[in-house]
Amino acid sequence: MTEEFHPPIRNRFLIMRLLAIIAHDVKSPLDSILLLISFFKEKDPDMEDYTNFLAVLEPHIKSSKNILEDLLNWAKLLLVEDNTLPEKLVNIKIRDLTDKVIQSVQYFNLNKQIDFLNNIPEDLSYSINVDLYTFVLRNLLMNSIK
Known part of the structure; x- marks a missing residue:
């Protein structure tokens, strides 16, 4: 078999590390968002509830977006390190x-x-x-x- 089918151990480690970071850093804010949504569904909301809900939800979404951007940047950095992309x-x-x-x-x-x-x-x-x-x-x- 060729190396194409058996990537180096280092690449496997990096992939596992990326998956671990995604599992923790992206999943956590998304779980918080889902918790907020389920709590909100159980109430009989009025306009003030909606406003408060959105005020709480917005930072969760922004932080999730920032984490996702970081993960994508990290993936790019791995490509730079492997000389796939210029630094x-x-x-x-x-x-x-x-x-x-x-x-x-x-x-x-x-x-x-x-x-x-x-x-x-x-x-x-x-x-x-x-x-x-x-x-x-x-x-x-x-x-x-x-």
């Missing part, structure tokens, strides 16, 4: 990007009340892979919230 470096202010990532995980931090401090100097810029930086930082922040 894209962008000169960017690290503080601004870090603030954006911190903001994207704040919904998950509501119950924990962890303060994320960004002490990166305002004028610090680097040429980085934005997708990789965002993915790694968001993953670190999410793990600290858990």
Whole structure:
């Protein structure tokens, strides 16, 4: 048999890791959304209930979308690592990007009340892979919230 049918162990590990992340990080917000919907179905809702429901539902959907985008970016990074896609470096202010990532995980931090401090100097810029930086930082922040 050829290698086409037996991918290297490393690729299998990466696929398993991706599936584990999807199972946990995407499934959890979707379960929360389903729980909200089932709770709402059991009530006799009025307009205020709908408004409150949408206010709670929106951050769940946004966070799920962000996680899915991160997973897709991670998959792209794996392709870059395997030289399937070229790496894209962008000169960017690290503080601004870090603030954006911190903001994207704040919904998950509501119950924990962890303060994320960004002490990166305002004028610090680097040429980085934005997708990789965002993915790694968001993953670190999410793990600290858990």
